[in-house]
Amino acid sequence: MMIETLEQRRHPQKSMKIQRPIGTYDVTPDEAAVWSMLEDRIRAWFRSYNYGEIRTPVFEYTDLFKRGVGEASDIVAKEMYTFEDRGGRSLTLRPEGTASVVRAYIENGLAQKSPGVAKLFYLAPMFRYERKQKGRFRQHVQYGCEVFGAPGPDIDLELLVMVNQFYSELGLDELDLQINSVGCPKCRPAHREIFVKWAIPFLGQFCGDCCRRFEVNPLRMFDCKEERCQELLQEAPLLRHHLCTECETHFAALREGLDAFGIRYMENPKLVRGLDYYTRTAFEMSYAPLGSQGVLMGGGRYDGLTEYLDGPPTPGIGFGAGMERLLLILKETGKVPAVSTGLDLFLVTLGERAAREGGKLLLALRRDGFRCDRDYTGKSLRKQFQAADKLGARYAAVIGDNELEKQVIVLKDLKQGTQQEIPWKDGFAELKTVLHVSLFR
Ligand SMILES: [Zn+2]
Ligand SMILES: [Zn+2]
DSSP: OOOOHHHHHTTTTTOOOOOOTTTOOOOOOOHHHHHHHHHHHHHHHHHTTOOOOOOOOEEHHHHHHHHHHHHSSHIIIIIOOOEEEEOEEEEOOOSSHHHHHHHHHHHHTTHHHHTEEEEEEEEEEOOOOOOSSTTOOOOOEEEEEEEEOOOSSSHHHHHHHHHHHHHHHOOOOEEEEEEEEOOOTTTTHHHHHHHHHHGGGGGGGOOOHHHHHHHHHHGGGGOOOHHHHHHHHTOOOOOOGGHHHHHHHHHHHHHHHHHHOOOOEOOTOOOOOOOOOOOEEEEEEGGGGGGGGGEEEEEEEEEHHHHHHHHHHHHOEEEEEHHHHHHHHHHTTOOOOOOOOOOOOEEESSHHHHHHHHHHHHHHHHHTTEEEEEOOOOOOOOHHHHHHHHHSEEEEEEOOHHHHHHHHHEEEEEEEEEEEEEEEHHHHEEEEEEHHHHOOO
């Protein structure tokens, strides 16, 4: 009989090597500095358009997404992380942003708290069981916004002006904006009838997904990625030519507005959003040089969604965008904004007393917002300087018994290779001034 060791009893599954789950990634400090800078820019950008941040739970009742995203969508049919909790309720990790935000808008009575129009943004992780593929993650971060209570088209225009401004400022100026109108419940049924009549003779030639879409929502066949289906659809009657007067006027006003702002766009009649509550404006923006790999954001109007989720009838519009994709595009084009991760000052000490007194210097500098560090492992003087170098420190502050005696600090400028003695007195006032002038000038 095998005798279990104490070690095995403590760690029964130790033979399995622990790694992060497939489709996830870690963000290590250098990368996180870039993330956090981009997140700051996104928040500042939304704020300048008077959007307020909304934070919703990472998981919701599964029904919200079934209704809000649509049972026939790929997300709900194939990609959700759904589980039963200990109380037997079906919960799902949030796969996209809009449904949760609409729910929160209704549940928190944000309609009453806003002057007619509520502008909300989010920046949060989403979860989808994606196939293993470059640039696809099972936990990914999306930023986006939703506007409630504005029927458009002026908010539709402002949204596109806003994203255009943001990406241009990041240096991505070769932008490809595609727009379309998906009509409304008034004009869609007539087109649907014409489309269905057209499609029936070809149905056998479409892929299985398309046949399924044909049953549930034929318009979504335009979404198909299969070349064969796209070829067949070349001849299909387009909704674009069957819009009602209101939809046509709305779309024309949006196009005129884009022209007035000098924003280039292409009309893409195949840009559809297949669910009934999507209305009128649909759009997608890419970084043109990267083709289909360059999609930055997509979104559109959903005047029927709030009511569909048991809220009062409220027009809505929004977009969602992936952080990972944005980072990838910035990297591939060499446009990642520079982030300083270097240290302002490294404390180098010799002897126990100097080490203790040096701690007071660090506290004073950190209080002023300087980024400082020191050695914690009893390194020699030479090794301490090596550490300062490795951390990219601009300055080293050197303190030993001599300096304590004379009440001075030796400040070495590691970039220029110069050094000076600075008096210790007045809470290190002179040292702080030197650092301020050189670092924050
Ligand atoms: Zn219409
Ligand atoms: Zn298809």
